[in-house]
Structure formats: structure tokens, C-alpha cells
Amino acid sequence: MGPNAAATGGACADVAIVILNWNGAGFLARFLPGVLAHADGARVIVADNASTDDSIELLARDFPTVELLLLERNFGFCEGYNQALAQVDSPFFVLLNSDVEVTLGWLRPLRGLLEANPRIAAVQPKVLAHADPTLFEHAGGGGGYLDRLAYPFCRGRLFDTLEKDLGQYDDPRPVAWASGACVLLRRAAWLELGGFEPAFFAHMEEIDFCWRLQNAGHEVWYHGGSAVHHVGGGTLPKTNPRKTYLNFRNGLALLYKNAAPGELLGPMFQRLVLDGVAGLRFLLAGEFGNFRAVLRAHFSFYGKLGYWRARRAAARPHLRVRDRTGVYNGSLVWAYFARGKRKFSELRLK
Structure with missing residues (x-):
């Protein structure tokens, strides 16, 4: 000690x-x-x-x-x-x-x-x-x-x-x-x-x-x-393209690695579409560094798909629970941007 x-x-x-x-x-x-x-x-x-x-x-x-x-x-x-x-x-x-x-x-x-x-x-x-x-x-x-x-x-x-x-x-x-x-x-x-x-x-x-x-x-x-x-942002500020890259790449990998077999394809497709929309918003706002970061994130994820597939397979022996705690069954993007939900209490969680 x-x-x-x-x-x-x-x-x-x-x-x-x-x-x-x-x-x-x-x-x-x-x-x-x-x-x-x-x-x-x-x-x-x-x-x-x-x-x-x-x-x-x-x-x-x-x-x-x-x-x-x-x-x-x-x-x-x-x-x-x-x-x-x-x-x-x-x-x-x-x-x-x-x-x-x-x-x-x-x-x-x-x-x-x-x-x-x-x-x-x-x-x-x-x-x-x-x-x-x-x-x-x-x-x-x-x-x-x-x-x-x-x-x-x-x-x-x-x-x-x-x-x-x-x-x-x-x-x-x-x-x-x-x-x-x-x-x-x-x-x-x-x-x-x-x-x-x-x-x-x-x-x-x-x-x-x-x-x-x-x-x-x-x-x-x-x-x-x-x-x-x-304090937050002590290593990478929120607007740093490097942080944008890590968030988008790791977000894809997070879903791919851990989603149950029957809950992967649909959410992955929707996630790719929404990432494209986010990249377009960066482009239209003139945030070219963040736009390039989204592209790099996707190319990195696809380029290492074999690695992520192996990591997903390695995690499968641990899959003992299907019904996880703390999951909102809707789309946060839709709830926030389309329906104007701004507080956690306004979301209906199962």
C-alpha cells in the first residue's frame, strides 16, 4: 500500500x-x-x-x-x-x-x-x-x-x-x-x-x-x-477537429462492437445517414476542419472494419444480458432537433 x-x-x-x-x-x-x-x-x-x-x-x-x-x-x-x-x-x-x-x-x-x-x-x-x-x-x-x-x-x-x-x-x-x-x-x-x-x-x-x-x-x-x-476540455477543446474525429469514429465503433445481433444493421444504417447530415452541416457552416474530421472518421472505421469485427467477436462470450438499463428507445437527434426536447425529464424511457 x-x-x-x-x-x-x-x-x-x-x-x-x-x-x-x-x-x-x-x-x-x-x-x-x-x-x-x-x-x-x-x-x-x-x-x-x-x-x-x-x-x-x-x-x-x-x-x-x-x-x-x-x-x-x-x-x-x-x-x-x-x-x-x-x-x-x-x-x-x-x-x-x-x-x-x-x-x-x-x-x-x-x-x-x-x-x-x-x-x-x-x-x-x-x-x-x-x-x-x-x-x-x-x-x-x-x-x-x-x-x-x-x-x-x-x-x-x-x-x-x-x-x-x-x-x-x-x-x-x-x-x-x-x-x-x-x-x-x-x-x-x-x-x-x-x-x-x-x-x-x-x-x-x-x-x-x-x-x-x-x-x-x-x-x-x-x-x-x-x-x-x-472543468472539461482540458486536453482537447470541444471545437477541436481531432475531438470531432474521435467522437464520430468511436461512435460508430461503439455501436458496431456492442449492439446485439438483431439490433445492429438498422441502427448502423441510420447512424451513417445522421453522420452524413452532421458532416453537411459542418460544411455549410464553413467548419471545414470538422467536415474533414467526419470524413476521416468514416474512412478510419471502414479501413479497420476487420479489427472492429474481431473486437465484436471477442465481446460475444460476455453477452449475457439483452435488456440493458439506461437506454432510450427513440432517437435523441429527433427528440432534440425536431421535437424540441431540452430536458431529460421530457424523454420517455422504458
């Missing part, structure tokens, strides 16, 4: 809080003090993805109690966590973004939920916007959901529309996916499924992992009794 695992036997001494860092010295200096203050006995580990800024010097100088894992190169978010967590033996992991500010008592409710229900393999807290904590944040909000075409959304966030946190989503409940910005996982389930999909590099990897968890018979939950504040 690491040097900052509570020698006094903290309530969460069997938890490792693992922060994957790449050139995030500013965020570490800003938010690590709070993580250490509110760790509740958990280990705090920074896994560094071959940063070129002064992250390592900062940690050695200002945070000597933090455990440090040095990765040999920048593996990206997915494989970076795969590499790092292979070296951590705690029964529970928290995957925590470096741009997240935790709050007093945030960890214990998450740990308590996993202790109370052994079927739960992942749980996220309420994720609020750091710039305005009265608002839910894009990366998780009040728990993650999917529509039938695998478009992700959250309680408290539909596309770019954020709801105010009025306590309407404080209840713990099962969801489709838990936010990668802050999620507590069982190590045994992580090892069972082989961690994140490395080819995703970044974006939607937590949705893919949680979908596989549900297919394997595990549960994914949200706990509104815990809250964190997320």
Missing part, C-alpha cells in the same frame, strides 16, 4: 485514486490538494503519460506523498489507463481526470454503494460544471444514457443544453454508462473485461466499457449523494 494510504485505516483504504496526466501541471497544482484532503484514506496515484511540461518536478517538489507511475510514452487516455492500472493492485480504482475538483465526502458514498451491492461494477458521482456548479456538466451530468442509435446523453444534459442542478437527479440509480471524468470501478471487473478499448485512444471509452460491463451481467450506477466539479 502506498505512502498516502491511510496508516490510520481510512474508510476507503482499499481504493486507489488514479489520475492519468499528460502535460497537466496546472491542473495538478490546482486540484491535487483537494484530492489529497478528501481522499478518506485512499491511495492517490498520478500516472504520467510521458509529459513534456514540469508535471514530474511539480509532483516531486509539492506532492511527495503522491505515488507516481511513469509511462514510457503518451499512450492516450485508453491505453494509458490500461498500462497504469495493470500496476495497481487495490480492489477498487477511481479514474479521476486531472481537471476535476472533488468535494468533501465525495468518495465514501460511491464506495458504500459498491459494498452494499456486489453486482455493481462502476459508479459515478454527480458531475457539475466547474465554471458554474449550479449546472450539470457534459461529461456525465446526473448519469449517462444512450438512445437506440448509441448517441450518448445524460440526466441534466442533452447535446449542448445543460440543466440547473435543483436536486432533481439526486437519487442513486442504475444507468447505461458512468463518466470517465470520475468513476469508481471494481478491479476484478476491469480485469475480466480487459480494460478500455485501446483503439479508441480517447472519447467514449467509458461508454464502451460500461456497455461491455452490462453485457457481462454487471451493473453501472450513478450516486447523486456525491458530487465533483469538472
Whole structure:
């Protein structure tokens, strides 16, 4: 056990809080003090993805109690966590973004939920916007959901529309996916499924992992009794074409890899059509970088179809559950853009 695992036997001494860092010295200096203050006995580990800024010097100088894992190169978010967590033996992991500010008592409710229900393999807290904590944040909000075409959304966030946190989503409940910005996982389930999909590099990897968890018979939950504040866009801003590329490519792969055999062809065709519409909107708006990113995403997906087919086949032995939690049986695109639905509560989920 690491040097900052509570020698006094903290309530969460069997938890490792693992922060994957790449050139995030500013965020570490800003938010690590709070993580250490509110760790509740958990280990705090920074896994560094071959940063070129002064992250390592900062940690050695200002945070000597933090455990440090040095990765040999920048593996990206997915494989970076795969590499790092292979070296951590705690029964529970928290995957925590470096741009997240935790709050007093945030960890214990998450740990308590996993202790109370052994079927739960992942749980996220309420994720609020750091710039305005009265608002839910894009990366998780009040728990993650999917529509039938695998478009992700959250309680408290539909596309770019954020709801105010009025306590309407404080209840713990099962969801489709838990936010990668802050999620507590069982190590045994992580090892069972082989961690994140490395080819995703970044974006939607937590949705893919949680979908596989549900297919394997595990549960994914949200706990509104815990809250964190997320800056967001710390590595790639929302308007960056690289982010557009990853979101579109990984969105196709997400659906192709995980949809049940009888629920694949129709949704895939509709998804391709809607991606084409999105690309056309980028073109007409003069966002040529994003338009090219959509094209690149599709060519990349088709070019690696053999790989994705093999990954889908590898996931089939884990398909034990057909009726997943947290799925909206309609089209979020239609509900939002055609019917004007702007709040989660306006959607009818089964």
C-alpha cells in the first residue's frame, strides 16, 4: 500500500485514486490538494503519460506523498489507463481526470454503494460544471444514457443544453454508462473485461466499457449523494477537429462492437445517414476542419472494419444480458432537433 494510504485505516483504504496526466501541471497544482484532503484514506496515484511540461518536478517538489507511475510514452487516455492500472493492485480504482475538483465526502458514498451491492461494477458521482456548479456538466451530468442509435446523453444534459442542478437527479440509480471524468470501478471487473478499448485512444471509452460491463451481467450506477466539479476540455477543446474525429469514429465503433445481433444493421444504417447530415452541416457552416474530421472518421472505421469485427467477436462470450438499463428507445437527434426536447425529464424511457 502506498505512502498516502491511510496508516490510520481510512474508510476507503482499499481504493486507489488514479489520475492519468499528460502535460497537466496546472491542473495538478490546482486540484491535487483537494484530492489529497478528501481522499478518506485512499491511495492517490498520478500516472504520467510521458509529459513534456514540469508535471514530474511539480509532483516531486509539492506532492511527495503522491505515488507516481511513469509511462514510457503518451499512450492516450485508453491505453494509458490500461498500462497504469495493470500496476495497481487495490480492489477498487477511481479514474479521476486531472481537471476535476472533488468535494468533501465525495468518495465514501460511491464506495458504500459498491459494498452494499456486489453486482455493481462502476459508479459515478454527480458531475457539475466547474465554471458554474449550479449546472450539470457534459461529461456525465446526473448519469449517462444512450438512445437506440448509441448517441450518448445524460440526466441534466442533452447535446449542448445543460440543466440547473435543483436536486432533481439526486437519487442513486442504475444507468447505461458512468463518466470517465470520475468513476469508481471494481478491479476484478476491469480485469475480466480487459480494460478500455485501446483503439479508441480517447472519447467514449467509458461508454464502451460500461456497455461491455452490462453485457457481462454487471451493473453501472450513478450516486447523486456525491458530487465533483469538472472543468472539461482540458486536453482537447470541444471545437477541436481531432475531438470531432474521435467522437464520430468511436461512435460508430461503439455501436458496431456492442449492439446485439438483431439490433445492429438498422441502427448502423441510420447512424451513417445522421453522420452524413452532421458532416453537411459542418460544411455549410464553413467548419471545414470538422467536415474533414467526419470524413476521416468514416474512412478510419471502414479501413479497420476487420479489427472492429474481431473486437465484436471477442465481446460475444460476455453477452449475457439483452435488456440493458439506461437506454432510450427513440432517437435523441429527433427528440432534440425536431421535437424540441431540452430536458431529460421530457424523454420517455422504458
